Amino acid sequence: MGTTRGDIIRHLKQPNQIPEAFPKIARQSLNQISDAEGLKKAYQQPNHIYINNNKMYIAGSKSVRDWVDNAAFIPPSLTTYHNIYQSANDSLKQNPQVNEIIGHSAGGAVLLELEKQYPNRFNKTRSYAAPVFNPFGSEPLNENHLRFKTTLDPVAMFDNNAITINKNSLNPFTNHSYENYFDTGKDTGNQIM
8 A cells, every 4th residue: 555645644643752654754764853843954054055965955036146046947847957957967977876855946946957867866855835836736656756835835836746735824935944744754743944
């Protein structure tokens, strides 16, 4: 029996109770950090990239150049020309151990493009609030390649294949933030902060 959207949502709400159908969520390494911690470190890097062991974290937009690249390259599916994509691709070439990527916003769009470019490289991916246009949610759910968005996120609102988390906020900046998702990257039983 495969993992369903309901299994994943139940795990996110009760992270200490990992369903048998979803055993790979638990982390065994002591050096693992939460997705929020990794993304925070990625946002602190000039190249938007932070690597921890086998994981690459890709930050979203931080500058005027990023926003120009977002407008020019993401909607027409030219993400490979985005400066964040170039940084991530270069980092992958320098770090062959990376087999898991996590991205937020434009970093999530870059993550999705990297999955296309390297279809057999990544064991797991997670994107948060990626600008994806998928209004019909036609892609099958894959427990190793997850997308998350929040209710009322203005950037990810058309990604109907993403798992929706309600942050109970009307603030679009809060809803687009990578913070306060239940963490699927570290088995701590806590929300990522």
